[in-house]
Amino acid sequence: MFNERIYNFSAGPSMLPLPVLEQAAAEMTNYRGSGMSVMEMSHRSKAYLSIFEETKADFKRLLAVPDTHEILFMQGGATLQFAAVPMNLIGTTGKADYANSGNFANLAAKEAKKYGEVRIAASSEDKNHTYIPAQSALKISPDAAYFHYCANNTIEGTEWKYIPATGGVPLACDMSSNIMSKPVDVSKYGVIYAGVQKNMAPAGMAVVILDKKLAGKELAYTPKLMSYQVLLDSDSMHNTPPCYTIYMLGLVLKWLDRQGGLAGMEKIKAERAKILYDYLDGSPLFKGCASPEARSDMNVTFRTGNEELDAKFAKEAAAAGFENLKGHRNVGGMRASIYNAMPTEGVVKLVEFMKNFELKNK
Numbered sequence: 001m002f003n004e005r006i007y008n009f010s011a012g013p014s015m016l017p018l019p020v021l022e023q024a025a026a027e028m029t030n031y032r033g034s035g036m037s038v039m040e041m042s043h044r045s046k047a048y049l050s051i052f053e054e055t056k057a058d059f060k061r062l063l064a065v066p067d068t069h070e071i072l073f074m075q076g077g078a079t080l081q082f083a084a085v086p087m088n089l090i091g092t093t094g095k096a097d098y099a100n101s102g103n104f105a106n107l108a109a110k111e112a113k114k115y116g117e118v119r120i121a122a123s124s125e126d127k128n129h130t131y132i133p134a135q136s137a138l139k140i141s142p143d144a145a146y147f148h149y150c151a152n153n154t155i156e157g158t159e160w161k162y163i164p165a166t167g168g169v170p171l172a173c174d175m176s177s178n179i180m181s182k183p184v185d186v187s188k189y190g191v192i193y194a195g196v197q198k199n200m201a202p203a204g205m206a207v208v209i210l211d212k213k214l215a216g217k218e219l220a221y222t223p224k225l226m227s228y229q230v231l232l233d234s235d236s237m238h239n240t241p242p243c244y245t246i247y248m249l250g251l252v253l254k255w256l257d258r259q260g261g262l263a264g265m266e267k268i269k270a271e272r273a274k275i276l277y278d279y280l281d282g283s284p285l286f287k288g289c290a291s292p293e294a295r296s297d298m299n300v301t302f303r304t305g306n307e308e309l310d311a312k313f314a315k316e317a318a319a320a321g322f323e324n325l326k327g328h329r330n331v332g333g334m335r336a337s338i339y340n341a342m343p344t345e346g347v348v349k350l351v352e353f354m355k356n357f358e359l360k361n362k
Contacts, residue, residue, distance in 0.1 A: 002321060007346035010324035011154050011299060012176075013197040015341040020251045038247045043240050052241075055250035062253055062261055063179075065186050065209060072208040072228065073236040073246055078104075078176045078195035080226070081206055082111035085172050085191060087222040088229075089214060090116040090145045097121035097144040097169070101160070102129045102153030103330060108174060112148070115219060121147060128331075129156040131291040138164055146170040146190055152177035154198075155328040157301030157335065158294040163188050170214060177298050179207075180256060181340055182266040190214050191228075198298075199340045201249040205242040256340070265340055272338050272347045273297040279351045285358040289333060303333030310334060313357055322350055 008015045031038050034047050041048040056071050065071065074080065085108075090096050094116045098109040100123040112118045121140050122133035140147050147166045152159045154177045163185065164171065170190030179194040186192065190211045197203035208228070215229040224230050230238050259265055277295060280288045280302055289301040304310055310333055314326040327333040338347055 006321040006323050007342070007350065008323050009336045009338070009342070009346075009350070011198070011328070011335060011337040012195070013203045014199070014337060014339045016202070016248070017252065017255045017341045020248070020255050020341075023251055024248060039244045041243065043237060043243050048243060051247050051250055055246055055253065058250065058253040058257070059207070062256060063184060063186060063209070068213070069186055069189075069209050069211050070232055071236075072210060072231045073241050074206050074208055074231060075204065075225070075242055076206065077197070077203065078174055078193055078206050079107075081174070081193040081208065082108040083114070084208075084222075084226045084228070085146070085148065085193070086112040086115040086118075087226055088218045089170065089172065089191070091217050091219045093143050093145045095119065095141070095144055097140050097147045099123070099133060099138065099147070099149040099164075100125055101132055101150060101158065102156045103328075104154065104174060104176075105148075105150040108148060108150065116145070119144070124158075127291075129153060129158065130289060130294070132158050132160050132294040135162060135165060140164075140166050140169055142167065142169065144169045146172045148172040148174070150174040150176075151179075152296050152298050154299050154337070155301075155331055155335075157288075157290045157296045157299045159296035159298065161294070170211070176206075177296070177339075180262060180265065181269045181298060183262045196245060196249060198337070200252055201245050203245075205245045205249075207249075268344065269297045269338070269340070272342065272344050273300065275344070275347050275351060276300050276336060276338070279354065283354070283358060285361065286334075286354060289331075298337065298339055300336045300338065301327060301331070301333060302336075303327070307332065309361060312361075313354075316357065317350075317353060320353055322353060 028037055059071055097119050100106050100120050109118050122138045124131050147169050151173050172191045175192050176195040177198050180199045192209040193206050196205050210228055215232050218227050280286055285304055286302050317325045325334050327335045
């Protein structure tokens with residue numbers, strides 16, 4: 001049992017900023033004189049619509065979303081988008097290209113095969129997804145309705161350091177693990193989607209950033225609540241949206257503003273990652289898993305080379321207040337997810353713990 005907050009290195013749901021949690025707690029039973037919680041409000045009420053509209057406006061401003069694109073709040077998380085993207089986009093040609101750079105990228109491609117012809121334009125499977133395919137390795141066909149990639153591979157700890165050039169083919173991106181950690185040129189994308197439970201809010205929603213000219217081309221059997229056009233027309237309110245998650249997203253966006261916006265967050269996340277990677281590079285015990293040029297700033301994967309020692313480390317770390325460092329069941333080892341809400345102090349203290357563990361287990 002802990003009397004104070006621990007450092008939660010979970011890959012998701014992840015830490016939320018403490019000031020955000022404290023504000024949400026203060027407003028829990030009576031939101032700003034309304035006499036009720038946000039969880040009890042009608043989504044059509046004046047009080048809630050002000051929350052909704054301000055959250056969407058703040059999101060657009062922080063990510064510099066151009067007028068050509070719109071923000072959709074959709075339930076089902078990023079996994080539902082594995083189906084929604086092809087349902088809405090693949091019908092123009094019946095074909096789509098995918099990069100297989102990790103577990104979730106692969107799952108997205110498998111789901112898309114239900115709705116059209118899916119071709120693997122590049123893959124890092126030959127080296128257990130420890131690297132990111134180079135631009136020169138991408139085989140994107142002109143007849144593809146879109147090219148899909150996962151910007152940050154949560155399980156494997158790799159991150160795309162460039163935006164793929166597609167020769168005019170619309171670009172679709174799962175940005176769940178690194179959205180809001182750095183500025184992004186949204187104009188280069190046809191659709192960006194992200195589960196909110198890593199960098200933005202509690203679980204239960206995906207944010208979709210859509211180039212509006214791609215809407216209205218969905219397959220005939222696409223459910224209404226998965227149709228981008230329906231969500232555009234109803235401003236994400238065809239039915240009751242995930243109201244409280246949107247409210248929490250709004251609080252996190254205000255917090256991001258206070259950190260210096262996305263340019264400020266980029267500096268902070270680079271500092272956090274450097275502290276941990278510098279230690280791993282010099283450690284005789286712990287070794288990083290991802291190729292150095294592809295290392296994720298969000299998910300740092302490492303191991304000792306001994307499964308029993310890995311398990312001992314994860315257990316002792318949890319007892320010391322460093323939770324969820326055990327690697328994903330598919331790959332083993334360890335993983336430290338250092339999303340936006342993880343304070344730099346948490347990484348510094350983790351490294352201190354790792355140094356002590358190393359001395360005791362030579």
